[in-house]
Amino acid sequence: MNVTALSERLGLEKDEFLELVELFLETGKSDLGQLKVAVQTEDIEEVVKSSHSIKGASGNLGFMEIFEVAKDVELNARQDRLDGASEAVDTIKKHLDQIAIEITGETA
Amino acid sequence: MNENKNLTILLVDDEPIGIKVLERTLKKEGYHVITAYDGPTARTIASKNQPDLILLDIIMPGEDGFEVIRQLKEDPRTVHIPVIFLTGKDGVDSKITGFDLGAVDYITKPFHGQEVLARVRLHLQLSLATNTLISSQADRLRQIKDAQESMLVSPEDIPGANFGVCYQSLLEAGGDFYDVLQISDDIYGYFVADISGHDIATSYMTSAVKALLKQNCIPIYQPAESMRMINHVLEEILQEGKYLTACYARLNRKSETMSLINCGHPPAVYIPKNGDVELIKLMGDVLGAFHDVFFEVKDIHVRRGDRFFLYSDGLIERPGDKNVWTKGLEDLSNACRDLRDMPVVDAVACLRDVMHQKTKVFEDDIVVLGIEV
Numbered sequence: 001m002n003v004t005a006l007s008e009r010l011g012l013e014k015d016e017f018l019e020l021v022e023l024f025l026e027t028g029k030s031d032l033g034q035l036k037v038a039v040q041t042e043d044i045e046e047v048v049k050s051s052h053s054i055k056g057a058s059g060n061l062g063f064m065e066i067f068e069v070a071k072d073v074e075l076n077a078r079q080d081r082l083d084g085a086s087e088a089v090d091t092i093k094k095h096l097d098q099i100a101i102e103i104t105g106e107t108a
Numbered sequence: 109m110n111e112n113k114n115l116t117i118l119l120v121d122d123e124p125i126g127i128k129v130l131e132r133t134l135k136k137e138g139y140h141v142i143t144a145y146d147g148p149t150a151r152t153i154a155s156k157n158q159p160d161l162i163l164l165d166i167i168m169p170g171e172d173g174f175e176v177i178r179q180l181k182e183d184p185r186t187v188h189i190p191v192i193f194l195t196g197k198d199g200v201d202s203k204i205t206g207f208d209l210g211a212v213d214y215i216t217k218p219f220h221g222q223e224v225l226a227r228v229r230l231h232l233q234l235s236l237a238t239n240t241l242i243s244s245q246a247d248r249l250r251q252i253k254d255a256q257e258s259m260l261v262s263p264e265d266i267p268g269a270n271f272g273v274c275y276q277s278l279l280e281a282g283g284d285f286y287d288v289l290q291i292s293d294d295i296y297g298y299f300v301a302d303i304s305g306h307d308i309a310t311s312y313m314t315s316a317v318k319a320l321l322k323q324n325c326i327p328i329y330q331p332a333e334s335m336r337m338i339n340h341v342l343e344e345i346l347q348e349g350k351y352l353t354a355c356y357a358r359l360n361r362k363s364e365t366m367s368l369i370n371c372g373h374p375p376a377v378y379i380p381k382n383g384d385v386e387l388i389k390l391m392g393d394v395l396g397a398f399h400d401v402f403f404e405v406k407d408i409h410v411r412r413g414d415r416f417f418l419y420s421d422g423l424i425e426r427p428g429d430k431n432v433w434t435k436g437l438e439d440l441s442n443a444c445r446d447l448r449d450m451p452v453v454d455a456v457a458c459l460r461d462v463m464h465q466k467t468k469v470f471e472d473d474i475v476v477l478g479i480e481v
Contacts, residue, residue, distance in 0.1 A: 009220055009221060010132075010220075010221040011221030011222060011224075011225065012132055012133065012136075016132055020125060020128055020129060023124070023125060023128065024125050027124065027125065049169075052167070053123060055196070056123040056126055056196070056217070057123055057124075057125040059217055059218030060123065060125050060126040060217065060218055060219075061129065064218070
């Protein structure tokens, strides 16, 4: 993750950006938890809602890998499909963990 | 930039991270930022705080962005505030819907900070330029003192407009006024107004209104925008308590559309070639009295041979019964029906005579303007 490039893209200072990333990690974790449950219980409406929210937040910060994955889940769910959704949950989880590690490095 | 310090931007998005990112980006440039997480809150804030610009997300739970802008544009207190849509959708349809509803621009998410700032700056500049234009037009008009009668167009002046007119001024400085403008090759504007009062100031007003029409009835403005611009200037130059009622019709021959606006004026008469007479009743504020105004617009698909009559209230009012138009309008509909085969150039005077038969007294100025498509 190139923090400098990501912050510049948004026109923010590095520390401002990192603050928002921390906020994102918190909300992202809770959204992802909801998404996971929704996928397991096949609650389509909730899948759309939580994936949309992950998509929006990640896109706004420039985490495009997460954005793309969440977008696919949302689009599929809007067509009543959940294929690939549980793999997507894992992928997003991996990315979030990765970001968390890098952030700790940056803030340390 | 220093000049940004008084400019306020309202951010509306249900996604907190997005709001925070934009808020910081904008604050850095010196803008004052207010945020709202849902539509109803956004509308309340817009109307109370009067932001200079609104950034509005389309997809939100409950009231979505389309509904929010629809309501903002219906509210006189918020209609003038430029709205930029934030959209995750790249579908052309949603963009068109946004523009149709009155958005000035859109920004596709995920956004780039510099792009947001550039678009915000552009639309704030446009909006400020419009406001400056209004005050500079008002300044210029304060100095105009032209004669009144010489300002009225006759049908020969603009043959393409295909209209007939009957103008009768009761007093020397009449309060009624009409104008016909060629806006572009295929677009014509028709305007009939009644200015309150009959004094010198009133006659001076007619030249001002004429100049305003020329400046503001131009291809880049939709009819309601033209009327709003004119209203803003009139509001600045009119004395307290003065106002005018008006009816504005814009005919686009290419798209075969007649757009009508009514600013507190009696309804225009529409006579389709193969249909019955119809009174076009529209809501709209009078011009020059209020800062925030709303005009309902009616677009009618017209065919060759369709007719419209615009007129001043003198035509339908009767002695001792000034405020009731009902009977007068009924008579007018019937008269228009009877005269439907007469050339429009002659029909206008005939219409006045027929209506005069009913009222017997000329109590007011009268203008009758007939248009044939």
